[in-house]
Amino acid sequence: MQVIEEGLLSLCMIVKNEEKWLPRCLESVKGVVDEIIIVDTGSTDRTKEIAQEYGAAVHDFEWNDSFADARNYGLEQARGEWILWLDADEEVDAEGREHLRDVLSQQECFFGRIKVVNYYGTFPVSYDRSHIMNQYRLFRNDPQLRFAGAIHEQLDVEALDLPRNSVFVLPVTLHHYGYLEETVAEKxxxxxxxxxxxxxxxxxxxxxxxxxxxxxxxxxxxxxxxxxxxxxxxxxxxxKSRRKPPSLFYKLKYSILMALGSYEGGWPGIELAIKLYPDYVDLHFYKGVILMSMQKFTEAIEAFEYCLTLDEDHPSYLTMVGTGSFLTWYYIGSCYELMENLPKAEQAYRKSLELSDTMEQAREALQKLGVSESAPEN
Incomplete structure (x- = not known):
């Protein structure tokens, strides 16, 4: 029978051949969690040895094509009152990591939510090349609460009748490297x-x-x-079931259309998606790109300028960093350049670079205009 101890925070992970990433992950929570539960699904490298070096309790689990089953096996071993779950290719930011323990003082809350930064592209990583989203990564150790789904498993929160104020927001950031090109290819x-x-x-x-x-x-x-x-x-x-499709579905739909270059295929459907999620900056950004491709430059600029008023770090959405800042200024500049308003184009490109010195498209656009990257003298 599982014994749960008050005042303890348990880290639960499932791993396989993670010797490259695991030390970074475990180092980031060293001294913050009270116990580490590692479920190994068949490592042939030094993963288990590394876990033991960090004091982890390692449990073997025969892989059965179900991530939920493996995670739930780990939960059964945990003694902590609260559970933190991570993947090996993640790292808790050093600044604020001690706040993970704040959940232990919460009497009414059932979940802890933290900010997750999902990097894309290649190394070295940059915050300007990431998607951000708040996720439930801590929860009370309750035998009724388990993961569901063979893949992209999620906590089955419907199993519990929870009040609306059951979520505690922590000032903690988690860096996720699993979507970097080389990581995806390696695994x-x-x-x-x-x-x-x-x-x-x-x-x-x-x-x-x-x-x-x-x-x-x-x-x-x-x-x-x-x-x-x-x-x-x-x-x-x-x-069909009279349910509102999640915002993630629409983000993916219009991301695909952008990748296909089928911009007009997104019009006017994007307006319906925006009606459902009026404060989702990514959708307004896609609207601007679609209008720009249709050569409706004035309307596109209006859409982009509205993006600048929205929060690209919204707690409810998966957002691409830049859609409410440097990326939007670059597209505003592109619109003005296509309208042959070069002074305003230059101004927008400079604003983009001011907000992100990694914005190479804006740098190249200024070079194309034949102006210096440095700010003009007054």
Whole structure:
């Protein structure tokens, strides 16, 4: 029988062949968590030895194609009153990491939410090349609360009747490196995930979230036409059951359209998505790109300027860093350049670079205009 001890914080992880990433992850929570539960699903490298060096309790689990089963096995071993769950390719930011323990003093809350920064592209990482989202990464150790889903597993919160104020927001940032190109290639994530999702989709009346996740994997595998078809299936499934499709579905749909170059295919549908999520900066950004591609430059600038009034670090959405700042200023500059208003184009490009010195497109645009990157003298 599982014994839960008050005042303890347990870290629960599932791993396989993570010797490259695991030390960084465990070092980031050293001295913050009270126990480390590692579920190993078949490592052949030094993963288990590294975990033990950090004082972890390592439990072997025979892989059965279910991430939820592996995570739940780890939960059964945890003694902590609260549980933090991480993946090996994640790292808790040093600034504020001690606030993870703040959940231990919460009497009414059931979940702890932290900011997750998902990097894309290649090393070295940059915050300007990331998507950010607040996620529930801490929760009370309750035998009724378990993960569900063979892949892209999620906590089955419907199993508990929780009050609306059951979430505690912590000033903690988590860095996730799992979507970097070399990480995805090293782990063969695309092939594995597609295989597991295809298996799960064979079930009748499957959760439309599976269609969304399958579309996401197809998108990352650059199978864009298939991805677009599948994400529309996921949206239609929600609408058919008279449920509001999650904002993530629309973000993916218009990301795919942008990648396909099918800008006019997003009009006027993007307006309907915005009606559902009027404060989602990414959707307004896509609207601006669509209008720009249709040569409606004045309307596009209006859409982009509205982006600048919205929060790109919104607690409810997955947002691309820059859609409410440097990326938007670059596109405003592009619109003005296409309108042959070069002074305003230059001003916007400079604003983009001022907000992000990694914005190479803005730097190249200034060079194309034949002006110096440095700010002009008054």
């Amino acid at each position: 063969g994530k695309k092939e594995r995930n597609l295989r597991l999702l295809e298996k799960a989709l064979e079930a009748e009346n499957h959760d439309p979230w599976l269609d969304y996740h399958y579309a996401s994997e197809l998108y990352r595998s650059e199978k864009l036409a298939e991805a677009f078809e599948r994400v529309n299936v996921s949206i239609a499934s929600f609408l």
